[in-house]
Amino acid sequence: MxxxxxxxxxxxxxxxxxxxxxxxxxxxxxxxxxxxxxxxxxxxxxxxxxxxxxxxxxxxxxxxxxxxxxxxxxxxxxxxxxxxxxxxxxxxxxxxxxxxxxxxxxxALPGTPNPREILEFDGADALLGQAARDLARIHSIKRGDVPDAVPVMDYRAAIADLRQQFEEAGGDRPIIALGLKWMEDNCPDPAHPVLVHGDYRMGNLLAEPGRLTGVLDWELAHFGDRHEDLAFGCMAVWRFARYDRPALGLGSLEDYFAAYEAEAGVTVDRERFRYWLIHRTVWWALGCLKMAQHWRSGQDRMLERVVISRRTSEQELDLLMLLEEDAPLKLRRAQVGDSLTDQPFEPKGEATASEIAVAVSEWLASMKDQMKGHDRFQLAVARNALGIIERETSSAYLNRVADYPEDLSFAILSGSRDLSDKYLLSDLRFMALECVRTDSPKYPALAVARERWL
CATH class of the missing domain: 3.30.200.20 (Phosphorylase Kinase; domain 1)
Structure with missing residues (x-):
């Protein structure tokens, strides 16, 4: 309401x-x-x-x-x-x-939830150890300690639900299809269920220099595999500017796992960790897509919803970099040609749609000092939205996407095409690069992918 x-x-x-x-x-x-x-x-x-x-x-x-x-x-x-x-x-x-x-x-608790501030603090190793400690304590909570309404995850049912979401969203994103197929083929046997926070990552942690001060946003809590929590915070998207520090943007996986194992008294299974890293990347990709439907339905007409929906491409890029580890070595080593969007375009005559978007964005920037709080945040979101419009209207990707067969996602889900296909990996790499270049050109993983693939 x-x-x-x-x-x-x-x-x-x-x-x-x-x-x-x-x-x-x-x-x-x-x-x-x-x-x-x-x-x-x-x-x-x-x-x-x-x-x-x-x-x-x-x-x-x-x-x-x-x-x-x-x-x-x-x-x-x-x-x-x-x-x-x-x-x-x-x-x-x-x-x-x-x-x-x-x-x-x-x-209210002290500290900041701003990931970019937290990841600049000194004492990142101390924060990482405290985050591992808190996660282990969450996983120690027993079934009888919380209401019966907290569900137990059925892994296969969760995959089926994601596939249904994919189909409802059009079923036409081949990289997500590749992730769903991999999950169906590699779903692990159920582990002993523990209480999983479900959203344990930068953005939901409060901190001061050297000290974790709060764990927020418990709406996704459920019983399931502890590796789901361990993996989620290590997704590339939640490392923000610290792509080089794979554990929460704070440090190495080895240090994170060691601190967790010392507190929890269990050994982290690296294969299960990789499964949940892929699973939750697909989950968040579809969560981003769903934001557009929330907006279309009128459930929530916040501008942020439509902009978050365009972050789907970030997750597709991350997902492909995770999944390509299973492709034949010679295909992984092959590089793709750079895209056409690097070619300069000099408009003449009347203003293009791209230039109009830039003009509106510049005007909004002039209003920044007149706004505060959530309105100032929404102004930044609006400028991001205009940036997407500007880049998309001048991108070669819209022409390129027409070259892909409409049933590519179905072919991947049915198993008739996979990463052993001579051309599939190269084509998906091109698609991922072009989408993220349009939607989130400053996304840290984009620079990593370009260096690896081009």
Whole structure:
């Protein structure tokens, strides 16, 4: 449900009264958050003002397809805090009579969630060790410590669900099809299920220099394979500018695994880790695609949704670099020709669509100092969107994509084409490079792929 700041304040007042706290003040929207909203505010408490964060769904409809609600998520967070995890304190859950939808209030924690700031801190090795410690403690939480509504993952059912999402999204992304086929062929046997955070990565960790201060966003918690959590935070997309540090952007996999093994008392299985690295890359690629449908349906008309949908190509690039390890050596060593988009184009006459997008982006940049908080963040998102339009209208890729047969994804899923095919890997590399060049030209993995492939 859409709510004005005034309506949120009124609803929060009712909720905070139940927690024995005063009237909320200074309510403002925090930036980021691919799915849920976060709002920060303060309340009087025994003569001082304490800071809190409201975590809230953008609409009640947004919660309909989720396995459990915010009440269960809040219970999981409380169990994690009791297990020694650096988790926030849940103060109160929203009730229907608050009339501001679904969510809960947490006590604010110190530190920043900004990955780029965290990855510049000194003492990255200390942070990596603390992150491994917290993850091991999450995995120690027992089934009886959390509500029964927290599901147990069925690996095969999860793959089938991803395949259905792929088909509903058009079924025409051959690199994702390649990932789905690989998962079907390489799905491991079930491991002893542990509580999996489900979204353990930079962006959901709070930190100060040398110190982890919080683990956030527990909405995807479930029981499953511990390697899923270990792998997810190590995906290239969550390393941000530190592609060279594969463990959370903080350090080496060897140090991460060693710290985890010391706390958890188990050995990390490298093959299972690779499986979940591929599985969750496919999962996030399809999650990005789904953002466009959220926007089209009217569920959530935030500009950020359509821009995130174009990050699908980042995951396809990462996925192909993971999957090509299984291709014949001579095909992996073969290089592809550089694309046509490097050829300069000098427009004449009236302004092109590309130039109009640049002009609007430049005007928005002039408004930056007049905005703050979430509006400033959305301005940056809008400029990203205009950049995509500018690059796409001047890209050779749109002509190139017509050369691919419509049934390529089906051929890959059926097994009739795979990475032993003489031309498939080269064609998919070209496709991935061109898409990311249009959608996210500063994506760190793009430079790595270009060096490897061109």
């Amino acid at each position: 859409a709510a004005t700041p005034e309506e949120l304040n009124a609803g929060l007042t009712r909720a905070m009264e139940r927690a024995g706290l005063g009237v909320p003040e200074g309510l403002h929207r925090l930036t980021g958050g691919a799915t849920m909203e976060s709002w920060r505010f303060s309340c009087a408490n025994d003569g001082r003002r304490d800071e809190f964060v409201l975590r809230r769904a953008p609409s009640l409809a947004f919660m309909e397809d989720r396995p459990y609600g915010h009440d269960v998520e809040a219970a999981v967070i409380r169990a994690a805090k009791a297990a020694g995890v650096t988790a926030p304190e849940v103060v109160v859950e929203l009730e229907p009579e608050d009339e501001i939808g679904s969510g809960f209030v947490m006590r």
